[in-house]
Amino acid sequence: MKQFPATVAQPGQNRTSDDRTLVLNMGPQHPSTHGVLRLVLEIDGETVVRVKPEVGFLHTGIEKTCEAKFYQQVVPLTDRIDYLCPMTNNLAYCLAVEKLLGLEIPPKAQWMRVLMNELTRINSHLVWLGTHAMDLGAMTVFLYCFREREDVLRFFEMVSGQRMMTSYFRIGGLALEPPLGFFEKVKKFADRFPGNVDEYEGLLTGNPIFMMRTKGVARLSAEDAIALGACGPTLRGSGVDIDLRRDAPYTGYENFKFNVPVRTEGDVFARYVCRVQELRESIGMVQQALAGMPEGPIKADAPKVVLPDREKMKTQMEALIYHFKIITEGFAVPAGEVYQAIESPRGEMGYYIVSDGTAKPYRVHMRGPSYANLQALAKMCEGGLIADVVAAIGSIDVVLGDIDR
Amino acid sequence: MPLAPPITDIEQLKPHPALARLVEWNASVVQAVKFDRDELTIWIQKDAIRETCAILRDSTDCPFNYLCDLTCVDWYPSEPRFEVVYHLLSIPKKERVRLKVRLDGSSPAIESVTSVWPAANFYEREVFDLFGVRFTGHPNLQRIMMPDDWEGHPLRKDYPVEGYR
Numbered sequence: 001m002k003q004f005p006a007t008v009a010q011p012g013q014n015r016t017s018d019d020r021t022l023v024l025n026m027g028p029q030h031p032s033t034h035g036v037l038r039l040v041l042e043i044d045g046e047t048v049v050r051v052k053p054e055v056g057f058l059h060t061g062i063e064k065t066c067e068a069k070f071y072q073q074v075v076p077l078t079d080r081i082d083y084l085c086p087m088t089n090n091l092a093y094c095l096a097v098e099k100l101l102g103l104e105i106p107p108k109a110q111w112m113r114v115l116m117n118e119l120t121r122i123n124s125h126l127v128w129l130g131t132h133a134m135d136l137g138a139m140t141v142f143l144y145c146f147r148e149r150e151d152v153l154r155f156f157e158m159v160s161g162q163r164m165m166t167s168y169f170r171i172g173g174l175a176l177e178p179p180l181g182f183f184e185k186v187k188k189f190a191d192r193f194p195g196n197v198d199e200y201e202g203l204l205t206g207n208p209i210f211m212m213r214t215k216g217v218a219r220l221s222a223e224d225a226i227a228l229g230a231c232g233p234t235l236r237g238s239g240v241d242i243d244l245r246r247d248a249p250y251t252g253y254e255n256f257k258f259n260v261p262v263r264t265e266g267d268v269f270a271r272y273v274c275r276v277q278e279l280r281e282s283i284g285m286v287q288q289a290l291a292g293m294p295e296g297p298i299k300a301d302a303p304k305v306v307l308p309d310r311e312k313m314k315t316q317m318e319a320l321i322y323h324f325k326i327i328t329e330g331f332a333v334p335a336g337e338v339y340q341a342i343e344s345p346r347g348e349m350g351y352y353i354v355s356d357g358t359a360k361p362y363r364v365h366m367r368g369p370s371y372a373n374l375q376a377l378a379k380m381c382e383g384g385l386i387a388d389v390v391a392a393i394g395s396i397d398v399v400l401g402d403i404d405r
Numbered sequence: 406m407p408l409a410p411p412i413t414d415i416e417q418l419k420p421h422p423a424l425a426r427l428v429e430w431n432a433s434v435v436q437a438v439k440f441d442r443d444e445l446t447i448w449i450q451k452d453a454i455r456e457t458c459a460i461l462r463d464s465t466d467c468p469f470n471y472l473c474d475l476t477c478v479d480w481y482p483s484e485p486r487f488e489v490v491y492h493l494l495s496i497p498k499k500e501r502v503r504l505k506v507r508l509d510g511s512s513p514a515i516e517s518v519t520s521v522w523p524a525a526n527f528y529e530r531e532v533f534d535l536f537g538v539r540f541t542g543h544p545n546l547q548r549i550m551m552p553d554d555w556e557g558h559p560l561r562k563d564y565p566v567e568g569y570r
Contacts, residue, residue, distance in 0.1 A: 055550070056548075056551065063560060067566070227522055227523050227524060229472055229524025240496060242496055242499075248499060336411075336442060337444075338444060339501070339503065341473065350492065365476040372524065372527075404550065
């Protein structure tokens with residue numbers, strides 16, 4: 001594994017005359033870097049010799065902010081980390097705190113969480129597919145993907161009132177009951193969505209231009225992928241069969257039947273196939289969740305942790321006291337530490353939370369999947385062409401909010 | 406679901422593949438163990454961390470070949486002040502283990518594990534940037550999140566949440 005030297009030459013630095021390479025800045029305002037990613041490329045003609053990712057432009061110190069908030073106040077911060085899959089972040093955080101508390105979640109809340117998570121995965125993969133195809137010159141797919149994504153965002157708006165920063169999950173369950181007519185609408189969407197995926201595949205899979213841009217491009221071997229910490233579809237595209245939903249089930253995923261698509265080629269096309277297959281698996285899980293949605297409460301029976309219903313809070317003295325206490329002084333979490341990893345659309349999303357027994361987390365650390373995948377980018381691009389860097393960035397599906405936090 | 410009390414007895418926890426391998430290799434590197442909320446934590450002697458990681462990665466029964474996460478916790482003002490935390494995953498066996506190393510507050514430094522997992526590169530830079538822990542043998546130990554000329558290490562507990570004004 002080739003390492004970066006201590007310093008990659010910056011533009012304008014004195015260079016020896018026999019040095020044939022040129023240093024080129026890509027980003028942070030390049031449209032294909034999907035945010036504020038800056039890549040310092042060292043190029044020899046059209047060939048990329050070295051890639052050095054520069055991150056941190058979006059660093060907002062969320063981990064530090066978390067330490068100053070009550071446990072329940074951290075949930076809205078987690079949306080802002082990976083803004084394309086807000087529910088996944090909510091879920092990872094809530095599961096971690098619930099593990100610290102030893103809280104049992106009622107079945108309906110668990111199934112709703114699975115349903116919303118798979119819709120989030122569809123939402124995130126649609127943005128990826130649209131932008132990735134657009135980077136490679138296929139404009140139409142983008143418009144089609146965003147048409148379906150709009151439907152998913154409407155579902156988010158129905159349950160939480162927000163299209164993107166949902167904060168729908170709460171420690172101990174869900175914020176609200178899903179509104180009337182929600183399940184019927186999701187069902188209608190789930191019935192027609194496989195046809196939409198066929199439509200995208202009809203435009204891309206087998207398209208000679210798309211195949212030339214993706215097949216054999218930005219290869220990553222399984223050994224390199226593991227050593228560099230790649231995760232999610234990037235790892236599965238390299239032939240490593242791991243999916244935390246199946247291997248370490250959380251929030252009731254053990255009740256669902258699904259396949260984990262794995263490809264061994266390790267190129268951009270393999271990652272594309274993995275994600276498109278995941279779209280189909282996800283919609284299958286949405287169907288299963290709708291069919292088997294249990295009845296019952298959506299919040300755990302833990303009055304010291306879970307806010308009481310509005311109705312009860314206004315009619316019962318005890319509920320009012322709990323409400324007041326949770327809002328003003330939070331709830332104490334037993335001292336300890338947990339690492340909760342879940343499968344986000346991009347890979348392993350892990351929350352490491354340390355509690356010192358007070359109402360505020362002592363330390364919250366997010367293990368972002370994009371941060372891990374970005375390290376594999378250099379390995380993929382070195383030796384390839386500049387144009388393939390664009391394909392490689394799209395194929396690892398970076399979200400800069402997730403990297404910089 | 407009441408929480409089970411943590412187990413700290415090394416004999417009781419020996420069946421776990423990570424601990425079994427470490428005890429078999431060199432029991433003196435294990436300072437303490439804790440099994441709490443279904444997660445195993447092993448405190449490792451500071452000087453042995455890189456070798457420990459290499460041993461666990463190359464273990465034949467259950468290779469912990471994947472570095473999930475590397476971070477740090479600041480226990481200011483108590484000493485030893487820092488705890489560097491490694492989360493390892495065994496992809497073939499789907500086992501997890503957490504390694505921890507305690508570091509003193511005055512010029513904290515620890516050996517880098519980038520030679521074991523290149524993935525540690527960014528994580529160690531992040532810990533260096535935000536906690537000021539130095540990793541010896543790291544190929545490119547520079548700030549990653551904060552600007553290069555930033556003063557202080559924001560995630561330390563003695564660094565105010567609003568920053569210095």
